[in-house]
Amino acid sequence: MTASRRRWAGLVFISVAVALIIVDSTIVNVAIPSIVRDLDITSTQVQWVQESYTLVFAALLLVFGTLADRYGRRRILLTGVIIFAAASVFAAMAPSGELLILARIVQGVGGAMVLPTTLSLINATFRGKERGIAFAVWGSTIGGMVAVGPLLGGWLTTYYSWRWAFGINVPLAAIIVIGILLCVAESKDAGEPRRIDVIGAVLSVVASASLVFGLIEGRSYGWWLVRPGQAPVIGTWTWPFALSPIPVAFAITLASGAGFIWWGIRRQRAGATTLLAFALFTIPSFRNGNIAAMIVSLGEFGIILSLPLWLQNVIGYDALQTGLVLLALAIGSFAASGLSSVVLDKITPVAIVRVGILAEIVGVAGLGLVISADSTWLTVIPFLFVYGFGVGLATAQLTGVVLKDVPVEKSGQGSGTASTARQIGSALGIAILGTVLFTSLGSSLDARLAESSPNLPESARTQILDSVVLSAGGAIPALAAKDPDVGAAARAAFSDGTRYSAFAASGFLVLGLLATLRLSGQPTKEDAVPETEDQRAS
Structure with missing residues (x-):
């Protein structure tokens, strides 16, 4: 195999590695209702099943981006894939919500080793126009896997068990390890190894963890004063x-x-190494691109938490049907990847990013307008397609814009920072939009019960509220079978919460679009060079 073919074959396995961690971050959403029933977890634990993975992921990306530069990007990538697969086995076997959350934390460690190394390997391997194509493949993989994950998870959950949503990671990891060993060359910084900024790493983890804890637990413990009977208990x-x-x-x-x-x-200033390459923020494309990426990610992936719950608990679809509905996202994303490769020579990457975010805004806001207790798949699929189309356009090109001026020797820190911005945005999205969903669900259900069942005792209304909110809507079918009026109120209230969550997500996407106005659409000198000498020789 020639060097050129090996490079592109390696991109395939690098993209599959990205697919592994992205699928896992979305595959769980469809399986959540089954996990709630099987493990009897609460709505707060539902958020933590997702958030524990995303939080650890975001907190450690910078650390592993730096370690990859020092010890070898391929080595860290392979280690991360193996850790991720091992944690997936424990997640599949988890007998309780607490142990499932613990397994998700370990998965987050493995995922944090994978994502920045895939970016830095692409940044170090490809140049000029080839780099743009490689980033397009990488980004389209992310966009597509956002929806393929729910489809795969729905099939496994419906016909087998939610536990296979984690077990499927093991054979995929084996394929990735073999392919990376055969097709991807090692890459690391030359010169004397740098010391790791341990204090900086600890401070970044504490900042991330405390922020997400506050956003998720605020509705349970009280935003200012402790709610009666809700004080945290540790042991x-x-x-x-x-x-x-x-x-x-x-x-x-x-x-x-x-x-x-x-x-x-x-x-x-003292000349010591830092976890975050603060000097990179003097590069306008890097600084402004990261701000835009974080805000966009907040709006992009937070909505994926509420949609599967709404489709199953309100509309009544099973996990596979839910995955099929969300497949519209993947179709839109793949359509966008084909279009972006055609128009990349005609319009700037920044323009593609803006068009993509605008499409996302239309898609998510449209979902907010059509979601109701009486909606069907026909009403939501068009907007999911538009949303996925926007994700496919924006994700790949925004990544390229962020890293286009970053020197290769800083690619690990640069890609780690870019990935961290995205994951912090995703973590905040899950925390904020999940809180919007469950808080508005509780207030809407309380108001609807007071209107539809005015003679319902206060204790009974409180019990209904708690059962619906704590079960993340899982109690709605049983309530509807027992009392159709209460069930109708619960379905309408959950639809209200999902709709408000969609509107909040579209609002963040608007902020992300405004943030891209500070991005330059001019190509760099490096981007104008189609090939390097060694690439022509290969």
Whole structure:
């Protein structure tokens, strides 16, 4: 096999590695209702099943991006795939919600080793127009897997078990390991190895964890004062203060975040290595692109939490039917990848990004307009297609815009930072939009029950509210069978929550679109070079 063919074959396995972690982050959404029934987990634990993975993922991306530069990008990638596969086995065998969340945390460690190394390997392997094509393949894989994951998860959950939604990762990991060993060359920084910024890593983890904890647990513990009977309990110790732990968590976020920035700038001025390459933020495309990517990711992937729950618990679809509905996302994304490769020579990558985000806004806002308790797949599929089309356009080209001016020797830190921005956005999206969903669900259901069942005792109404919210809507079918009026109120309220979540997501996407206005549409000198000397020789 020639060097050129090996390079493109390696891209295939690199993309499959990305597919592995992206599929897992979406495949669980369709399986959540079955997990709720099987493991009897609460709506807060539903958020943590997703969030624990995303949070650890985001918190460690910078660390592993730096380690990949130092010890070898292929080596870290392979290690991450193996850890991810091992954690998937434990997730598939988890007997409780707590152990499932723990397995998801370990999966997050493996995923954090995979994502930045795939980006930095592409950045170090391809040049000029080839790099744009490679990023398009990488980004389209992400966009497509967002929907293929639910379809695969729906099939496995419906005909086998939700546990196979995790077990499927093992054979995929084996294929990836073999392919990477055969087709991808090792890549790492030349010169003396750099020391790892341990303090910076700890501060970044604390900042991320405390922020997401506050956003998810705020509705349970109280945003300012502790709700009666809702104080956190750790072992035999109960939170003793009237002040909720949520403002304390946010204060820790501010302190640790400020400390991370101060510490990093101090080390950089002293000539020491830093976890985050602060000097890269002097590059306009890198700085502005990361801001846009974080905001866009917040709106993009948060909505995927609520849609499968709504489709199964309100509309009544099974997991496979839900996956088939969400397949419209993948079709839209793949259509976008084909179009972007055609128009890339005619319009700038930044223009493609803006068109993509605009399509996402139309798709998500449209979902908010058509979602109701009486909706069918015919009403939501067109908007899912438009949304997926936007994801396919925006994801790949935004990545290329962010990294286009980053030197190859900084590609690990650069891609780690870019991936971190995206994952922090995704984590915030799950936390914020999940909180919007369940908070608005509770308030809407309370109002609808007061209107439709005014004679319902207060204790009974509270019990219904708790059962619907805590089960993430899983209790709705049983309530409807017992009392059609209560069931109708619950279905309408869950639709309200899903609709408000969609509108919130579209609002964040609008902010992301505005953020892209600070991105330059001019190509770099490197982008104008179609091939390097060694690529022509190969």
